[in-house]
Amino acid sequence: MIKIFKKIIVFCFCMLCVLVFSQQNVDKKKIFSKVLNEEREIWISVPKSYHSSDISKAKYPVIYLLDAEINFDYVEPMLKYLARNPYPDMPECILVGITNTDRTRDMTPSKSSTKSPVNPTEILFENSGGAENFAAFIQTELKSFIQNNYRTENYSILLGHSFGGLFTINTLVEHPDYFNAYIANDPSLWWDKQIVNEKMRKALKDGKFSKAKFLYLSEADNKDNKSWNSDMIDGIQNFKTILSSQDKINYKHQFYEDEMHGTVSYPGNYNGLRFIFKGYRTDIKKLSKNPQLLETEYKAFSEKMGYQFLPSEEYLNFIINFMDKNKFEESKLYFEKFKLKIYQNSL
Amino acid sequence: MIKIFKKIIVFCFCMLCVLVFSQQNVDKKKIFSKVLNEEREIWISVPKSYHSSDISKAKYPVIYLLDAEINFDYVEPMLKYLARNPYPDMPECILVGITNTDRTRDMTPSKSSTKSPVNPTEILFENSGGAENFAAFIQTELKSFIQNNYRTENYSILLGHSFGGLFTINTLVEHPDYFNAYIANDPSLWWDKQIVNEKMRKALKDGKFSKAKFLYLSEADNKDNKSWNSDMIDGIQNFKTILSSQDKINYKHQFYEDEMHGTVSYPGNYNGLRFIFKGYRTDIKKLSKNPQLLETEYKAFSEKMGYQFLPSEEYLNFIINFMDKNKFEESKLYFEKFKLKIYQNSL
Incomplete structure (x- = not known):
């Protein structure tokens, strides 16, 4: 009997954790x-x-x-x-x-x-x-x-x-x-x-x-x-x-x-x-033939803002996947290097 | 011991209900x-x-x-x-x-x-x-x-x-x-x-x-x-x-x-x-001196839409409170009657 109660409590607790976590936006x-x-x-x-x-x-x-x-x-x-x-x-x-x-x-x-x-x-x-x-x-x-x-x-x-x-x-x-x-x-x-x-x-x-x-x-x-x-x-x-x-x-x-x-x-x-x-x-399509454009555009943007903004790691991953999928090998390599330059501890 | 377990389960269940309910948007x-x-x-x-x-x-x-x-x-x-x-x-x-x-x-x-x-x-x-x-x-x-x-x-x-x-x-x-x-x-x-x-x-x-x-x-x-x-x-x-x-x-x-x-x-x-x-x-401020305007405007709107739209009960309550707060007694009475006409079972 106690075992069953314990199991019910564990289940309820897990459900609570899931719900609390999913609410934490x-x-x-x-x-x-x-x-x-x-x-x-x-x-x-x-x-x-x-x-x-x-x-x-x-x-x-x-x-x-x-x-x-x-x-x-x-x-x-x-x-x-x-x-x-x-x-x-x-x-x-x-x-x-x-x-x-x-x-x-x-x-x-x-x-x-x-x-x-x-x-x-x-x-x-x-x-x-x-x-x-x-x-x-x-x-x-x-x-x-x-x-x-x-x-x-x-x-x-x-x-x-x-x-x-x-x-x-x-x-x-x-x-x-x-x-x-x-x-x-x-x-x-x-x-x-x-x-x-x-x-x-x-x-x-x-x-x-x-x-x-x-x-x-x-x-x-x-x-x-x-x-x-x-x-x-x-x-x-x-x-x-x-x-x-x-x-x-x-x-x-x-x-x-x-x-x-x-x-x-x-x-x-x-x-x-x-x-x-x-x-x-930035326009991802333009980056396939001109990968340097990304850095140029972020530099211009940062200058306008008076603060350094960098492309997010998720966005760079998206670009790399795009280049890979569309077989832009050189651009893919460029962005892989670029990503490592910004995010040294990248996963 | 079993009593304590029961209490814990009831508590967890209540919490679950609260969370599930609050997530139900x-x-x-x-x-x-x-x-x-x-x-x-x-x-x-x-x-x-x-x-x-x-x-x-x-x-x-x-x-x-x-x-x-x-x-x-x-x-x-x-x-x-x-x-x-x-x-x-x-x-x-x-x-x-x-x-x-x-x-x-x-x-x-x-x-x-x-x-x-x-x-x-x-x-x-x-x-x-x-x-x-x-x-x-x-x-x-x-x-x-x-x-x-x-x-x-x-x-x-x-x-x-x-x-x-x-x-x-x-x-x-x-x-x-x-x-x-x-x-x-x-x-x-x-x-x-x-x-x-x-x-x-x-x-x-x-x-x-x-x-x-x-x-x-x-x-x-x-x-x-x-x-x-x-x-x-x-x-x-x-x-x-x-x-x-x-x-x-x-x-x-x-x-x-x-x-x-x-x-x-x-x-x-x-x-x-x-x-x-x-x-x-509709403009609530204009309704104080011309309460009939609400019905006129909803009629014109419904005609345009090809479907009858009515002011919501919550909106009418809001208008009634507004008239009450700003001491527009006649308009307040008008909207109370108007609300009862639309929402006969109003609470």
């Missing part, structure tokens, strides 16, 4: 932030190849995503799609989603003094102006946690929408060294008499952006999204004017006539990532 | 097809509200997705994003992904007689021409299975890419009654001397499309995707010419200059769904 971690004096929940997803035993252990760029509660579920497969072989448009990345506790406090760069039109003793968005603290939490605490617990490249991107877009652009202005690239979807640049626009104008004048930085800005059709104190259109329009006469930041703006404020993040994140990583994709 | 089912004389694996995902105990049991349109292996993981969250409150761009749908066994056989509408240029005794794509069988499997066997096991509306959409796009358009031509709407991403219309283009030309001439049908066609930049026997560009170009001079099919074509054949499905599916369901989204 999202790690939900709790981190206590000293800066914010509170616990924060972080959702982390690693790329498909992260745990692969077929390749050497690689490092990955990191994407920090605000408002994870509403964006994580679709950004996670979006990244996997964009990085998939044989047509990767971007490298595989680690996704770090930050969930909210007090969203307005964290995302806004100044304290609101706007009074309610209904009740003038009430200040709207009273608990605001915490962006500097929130940026410090991300930079000094969250990034350390991620770097210590995951294999990361020193390349990171910040993605935000609405107040999160405001925070994203404010972080670029205040701390251009914190991230390499920024995606701001329909940012609330109207905040506090467009204070972030003014800061951006000054930062550009002061030559603050010394290295190649990328900024993608999506804009929804906000003609029905005006209120007495928040003019989305005017805030973004002024920002566009400021950005149009500079060449320090690699900048792209896209207007989405079929999207509204609450829907624009999906195509905004897709097209923003495509903009940042433009030039990453 | 994808049902993987095996169906034996008499038409194809083989077993087929189908992946099914139901909408978030499907099992909700807060609303009455609803029925859902069904999206049939070809090449599920490479498309299911991102289409599933894409549907959830597009249907989410408070900005639904489409109704919640059941997603049915069809995985492949013999892709070329199933997707192609005629038997290939093209000889290999290297070895003239070898016929390329020899096992081809099974589209009619595959369409029969979907229509008579798979659809019955889905209708018998899930709560479905009689509205369905077919999504396919490449050979799957060819199959999609061929199904529209041969069986316009099988689906209400069709998305074909970069379809291989070059197949067999553009036989499907010729069939479409004839079908349009014969007035075969008597009801409103929707077709969305995405086209990648294929200038580097030509081979001696498959001219993607020419096939699609001729199809566009045929479709440009008709008004029976609600048709939209989009060219993607930054996408290649292997990457175009992602934005193609997103924009295809947006095209089909254009007019579904």
Whole structure:
């Protein structure tokens, strides 16, 4: 009898392990932030190849995503799609989603003094102006946690929408060294008499952006999204004017006539990532007769990005298989050598 | 001792149930097809509200997705994003992904007689021409299975890419009654001397499309995707010419200059769904002063679609909460009555 029970327990335990393991495409971690004096929940997803035993252990760029509660579920497969072989448009990345506790406090760069039109003793968005603290939490605490617990490249991107877009652009202005690239979807640049626009104008004048930085800005059709104190259109329009006469930041703006404020993040994140990583994709067919092209293209891409990117080991394996299958012997040998040069400990 | 074992088993069993249940956003089912004389694996995902105990049991349109292996993981969250409150761009749908066994056989509408240029005794794509069988499997066997096991509306959409796009358009031509709407991403219309283009030309001439049908066609930049026997560009170009001079099919074509054949499905599916369901989204802010607008807009939308669509119970609850929160008492009462009219058994 006891033997049977033991067997049942072992079976159940094995099943549990299988299920727990198969669910682990999202790690939900709790981190206590000293800066914010509170616990924060972080959702982390690693790329498909992260745990692969077929390749050497690689490092990955990191994407920090605000408002994870509403964006994580679709950004996670979006990244996997964009990085998939044989047509990767971007490298595989680690996704770090930050969930909210007090969203307005964290995302806004100044304290609101706007009074309610209904009740003038009430200040709207009273608990605001915490962006500097929130940026410090991300930079000094969250990034350390991620770097210590995951294999990361020193390349990171910040993605935000609405107040999160405001925070994203404010972080670029205040701390251009914190991230390499920024995606701001329909940012609330109207905040506090467009204070972030003014800061951006000054930062550009002061030559603050010394290295190649990328900024993608999506804009929804906000003609029905005006209120007495928040003019989305005017805030973004002024920002566009400021950005149009500079060449320090690699900048792209896209207007989405079929999207509204609450829907624009999906195509905004897709097209923003495509903009940042433009030039990453190489054409495998062209490599058969001109194998050196791969190195040339990655060099040009890395130069544009201000950071060295290399073809992944999985992509090189794919190329080698392609050359083998199509009997391009010389190219196959070239890529085998090239792979060993980059991945000495290749399996 | 036995008591402790029993407790451990109960605990393990409960944990197993929790995990199995939480994994059930994808049902993987095996169906034996008499038409194809083989077993087929189908992946099914139901909408978030499907099992909700807060609303009455609803029925859902069904999206049939070809090449599920490479498309299911991102289409599933894409549907959830597009249907989410408070900005639904489409109704919640059941997603049915069809995985492949013999892709070329199933997707192609005629038997290939093209000889290999290297070895003239070898016929390329020899096992081809099974589209009619595959369409029969979907229509008579798979659809019955889905209708018998899930709560479905009689509205369905077919999504396919490449050979799957060819199959999609061929199904529209041969069986316009099988689906209400069709998305074909970069379809291989070059197949067999553009036989499907010729069939479409004839079908349009014969007035075969008597009801409103929707077709969305995405086209990648294929200038580097030509081979001696498959001219993607020419096939699609001729199809566009045929479709440009008709008004029976609600048709939209989009060219993607930054996408290649292997990457175009992602934005193609997103924009295809947006095209089909254009007019579904209503603006909640406008409803406060004009509550009748909701019914008017749903009526116009249903007319366009040739099928009755109603606002979901969850969306109506959202509207009622919005009216309550913003103190639009009359509108709140209007929508409470309206909801009871549609959902008599509302909870």
